[in-house]
Amino acid sequence: MNFKDFIKEKMILIIGTILAISSIEILLLAYHISLLVRLYCIIIVLLVVALAILIEYKRKKEFYNQLIKNIEDLREKYLISEVTKTPNFIEGKILKEVLQDTGKSMLENVNYYKNIQEDYKEYIELWIHEVKIPIAASKLIIENNKNEITKSIDEELDKVENYTEQALFYARSNAVEKDYIINKTNLKDVVNGAILKNKSILLNEKISIELTNLQQEEIYTDSKWAIFIINQIIQNAIKYSKKNDKKIEISSREKNDKVILYIKDNGIGIKNGEITRVFERGFTGENGRIIGQKSTGIGLYLCKKLCDKLGLGIELNSEKNEGTEVRIIFPKNSYTNF
Amino acid sequence: MAQKILIVEDDKKIRKELETFLNKNGFIAKGLEKFNNTVQDILNENADLVLLDINLPYTDGEFICKEIRKKSDVPIIMVTSRDNEIDELMSLYAGADQYVTKPYNIQILLVKINGLLKRNRKLEKEIQKINCDGFELNIAERVIEKDDKKIELTKNEYSILYYLAKNKGKVVSRDEIMDYLWESEEFIDDNTLSVNIKRLRNKLEELGLTDKIETRRGQGYLLV
CATH class of the missing domain: 1.10.10.10 (Winged helix-like DNA-binding domain superfamily/Winged helix DNA-binding domain)
Structure with a gap:
């Protein structure tokens, strides 16, 4: 708040005062009052009005400057009413009350949606746990009645299972910190876990798996989440494979306190300009459109999000028609900051 | 001699299919049909191993597991469709030997069963x-x-x-x-x-x- 603007606001008062003084002066002049008294009248009125304006200016300046400074400093700007002192003039008091009311109402509104979202998330989790029971039952029925037909159903069921799992992890992805335990884990077990989830389809599609150098690598991570992430990448390798000689090579290398897991396929690859966008939510790109695969644009997005939350790195390299390589970088010691 | 596995699972289909599968693999599998007196029923069966579902009518699996542990050392594999760390910890804390989540890989379940049974009959000579x-x-x-x-x-x-x-x-x-x-x-x-x-x-x-x-x-x- 600067003084000029404030004075402009006070123009009516100032003009009124000048008018009042002038009329008094004219009146006093008509009665032949001495000059000294006339001057006195002018000075005293001007002095009182000026003083009143200055005091008001000081008060308001203090309050509003503090308010502006607060709003600039605050990250959660909706908390402004909480950090504002109650001023000792009426407009300020009204302003603060209004701010408080809007803040409260906004918070209620936000909470309303938060609750809806929380309810929905709970429902999704519950639903997924429910749907797992018929999946488990179907899998057992298939196990007890093995033939070409059930084998093919089994493959489809694996897909259902994978999609359900993706939904579960998506629902949880915003609160990873509530549901993970970092443990010393063997990288080979994690990779094997992810491969086994795709056993039927890998065997049926005749995709060969090559594992190298995975024996001794120990990593610090939550194995359930890590299996999920690797599983998504293997599923992509399966989805975007070529017709013949399908292969997925998985290897690892140690590098300064880190273990890098390489998952490389010889599939259709990704167009050069699209590589930087593959981790975006909903991005399906040329492969999603042309080849007619069921791309959702969720898999890699979720991988990236979970990796970020778990303190893992994820990178992707690809060449059109040559294949894709995904690297996941695990910390090797337990002192990594999450 | 074939070993007896007790299946405590309220989903009828899963129970029947598990029975069939385990019977095929050389066990004597039996499913519990009623769940109003589960703890006593399990103890009465005198099984060599118990597959225990967490979500059961009347009482939940964790409670049953704790109760069994007061009286018996029978190997228990906890089965559940919830797969969060807390449930796993709770089950192990309740005294379960293993924990598997639905839909489980049936072969892995078999390996776990065999592993637990083997550990439990240390005296028997291993086939070399x-x-x-x-x-x-x-x-x-x-x-x-x-x-x-x-x-x-x-x-x-x-x-x-x-x-x-x-x-x-x-x-x-x-x-x-x-x-x-x-x-x-x-x-x-x-x-x-x-x-x-x-x-x-x-x-x-x-x-x-x-x-x-x-x-x-x-x-x-x-x-x-």
């Missing part, structure tokens, strides 16, 4: 060798033996022969062998399987055993 009519498969050393001659097997060859020997006299399909190898975390492909079978035959011939592994066209292999 499988006799295969004309030669022996040494499990500890992963070699085939005939008289004084020994021939070493690679990991894949051993796994294949072990599976054939376990199903001796039965025709085993290529798919089944592949399945078994994958579950043992050997992710081999079709060609590798053919190559390994060929090598196995060669090694058996070195011991003077010909035509031990027969090929049944369109069906699979058979160890005679």
